Amino acid sequence: MTEHILSERRGDVLVLTLDRPDRLNAAPPAMFVELREALADLGGARAVLVKGAGRAFCSGADVGGGALGSADPGNATYEALTQSYNPTMLAIARLAVPVVSAVRGPAAGIGCSLALAADFCVASETAYFLQAFVNIGLVPDGGASWMLPRLIGKARATEMMMLGQKVPAATALDWGMIHKVVADEALDAEAFALAERLAAGPTAALGLMRRGLAEALDGDYESAMLREAENQRAARGTADSMEGGLSFLQKRKPMFTGA
Structure with a gap:
């Protein structure tokens, strides 16, 4: 039984939905543990689709309470990353099947890392990608400092990280950061069709x-x-x-x- 994600098998595609729409799918550590557990047993699925419920993909880590309420917030954040978020990102990287992400609305912080960890990131016209850590005196995590320079080059990665500005879907496509931009109402069908195509492959x-x-x-x-x-x-x-x-x-x- 999962609390923060929905897991559904649709043919040969495993569809994982981040399911906290009231919080724009902000991700507590438990959400990433649930994702990792879902990925540990694909049950014969030949592709994975990751998406968010409602109007967002993922607005970042859920920092309400948790580390902020800890006597040692630095160590609490370190433990959340090393025990929850990072192992899940590694599990995605090591999967033996293709991964598609479907992004509408914000993909911020760890949500940005999660979206871009997919082999194919399909975004709607309302989507944007954000590394907002500088705005709260923190640094990018979830592998963003490794991933972004390789996707878009050092100059643009520096711009995203040090200026903390939104990168709209159209700009992300122009930069080579994502695979495709589609109309908002077409996102779910387009992303699933791509995952289904991959699942039918070798x-x-x-x-x-x-x-x-x-x-x-x-x-x-x-x-x-x-x-x-x-x-x-x-x-x-x-x-x-x-x-x-x-x-x-x-x-x-x-x-x-x-x-």
């Missing part, structure tokens, strides 16, 4: 692509090519690879099973 190969892309960000050229060769060997041994080759020869659409 899941093992897509999982290897995720890992290869992540590792290549910190490796050298030679190491990246070696990883590609190793991943290609693993992909070549899958049933989906055999199906892909046969469908090409037979001039038909492949029917991938994720095996």
Whole structure:
């Protein structure tokens, strides 16, 4: 039983909804624990879609009480990050299936990190991305200082972090930070269709692509090519690879099973 998220299996897609619409889905540590638990057992799902209930994706960590009410707020914040938020971000990074995020309204703080951790971030025209930590004398977390420079470059990441201004969806798309911008009323259908398309793909190969892309960000050229060769060997041994080759020869659409 979860308190802060809704988990729904729709075909081969696991849909996880942040469910605190009255708080713009502000995320207490327990929400990220629930997310991690949901991701620990995909139950055969071949793609994951993360979205927010209501008019927001996630307005950031829930700082009402908690660390602010602690005798040692610095240590309380550290524990929340290292025991709740960060392990969940790592769990997303290490998933063997593709992840799509659907963003409307704010994706702020840890919500911004969560949205951008997806392989594909689909945003509505009302969406914006925000690193507002500077406005309250804090620093970005949830992996933002690693993620943003790699997505949009150091200058723009510095602008987001040090000026603390909203980045509208259209600007995020122009910067290469997200995959697509759609009308607000089309967001849910567009994001699910993308997740469904990925779920119908060669899941093992897509999982290897995720890992290869992540590792290549910190490796050298030679190491990246070696990883590609190793991943290609693993992909070549899958049933989906055999199906892909046969469908090409037979001039038909492949029917991938994720095996």
